[in-house]
Amino acid sequence: MQPGAVILGGPTASGKSARALAIAREFGGTVINADSLQVYRELPILTAQPMTAVRAALPHRLYGILPVTERCSAAHWATLARAAIDAALAEGRLPIVVGGTGLYLRSLLQGLAPVPEIPAAVREAARQRLAELGKAAFHAELARRDSQMAARIRPSDPQRMVRAWEVMAATGRSLADWQAQQAGPGPNDRLRFLTLVLMPGREQLYAACDARFRAMVEQGALAEAAALQSLDPGLPAFKALGLRELIGHVRGETSLEAAIAAAQQATRRYAKRQMTWFRHQVPDGLQLNPTVPFEQFSERISEEIYNFIRNSG
Secondary structure, eight states: OOOEEEEEEOOTTSSHHHHHHHHHHHHTEEEEEOOSSTTBTTOTTTTTOOOHHHHHHSOEESSSOBOTTSOOOHHHHHHHHHHHHHHHHHTTOEEEEEOOOHHHHHHHHHOOOOOOOOOHHHHHHHHHHHHHHOHHHHHHHHHHHOHHHHHHSOTTOHHHHHHHHHHHHHHSSOHHHHHHTOOOOGGGTTSEEEEEEEOOOHHHHHHHHHHHHHHHHHHTHHHHHHHHTTSOTTSGGGGSTTHHHHHHHHTTSSOHHHHHHHHHHHHHHHHHHHHHHHHHHOOSSEEEOOOSOHHHHHHHHHHHHHHHHHHHO
């Protein structure tokens, strides 16, 4: 049999990190981050990175590896992830890729579209145009330039709008056309991936999202936000759930309770989108949809996960 790797996905606050750690203990594994925001070192609390003691107990890779001023693309992450997988296998450890960023996981499983490198000047022009027009007008302009991508992207998603705009501007082709020529996964195309998706009940998940964000504030998330308030809000790190809301409080624009409530709402909406993505984009593998209470969720599914891994080996 070819060596294998586990992919553990699911929405935010579904317990992925705890499950990944348990799997790593059971099978002698290395936990590899597949969350686009957990790569940033200045946001360990707001992005729910595993605690230092946990990371010291078992190998963890690709957590807090970049400053928030850098942009980490899916292609760059996939290169790092493949290297981390190879290193784990060379050490005789089970690679456990864990995260909720669908594009990152898809880049590992299916590869990425072969879009040429976009010149920095074009990227900057796209960001400036968004700042000038605002989200709604920018989306309307994107629709005139690239109706295919505009139909796929909400006006509330500035990062994806800017990406579509800059690809069309630089290449003269829609990002949708490039995606239709998607490349294969590359160096690991012979590697067996065992896919696990945690999908707890929606109401239970929403309650966990709310409780976790309040705990983040108690643990020091406000200080993280304050330290970043002077940076460019267009940086990918600013997509960290709750960061903008807490910065608003730091600047005196809203009360702490209002900021927390807004961040909790944004987190629940994001979790809903993630559940939809995993339900439709990852049909294969083991999807765990337990009916047990959320507080029993992690414990009750352990044996099901372990048996799935053992029987797939």
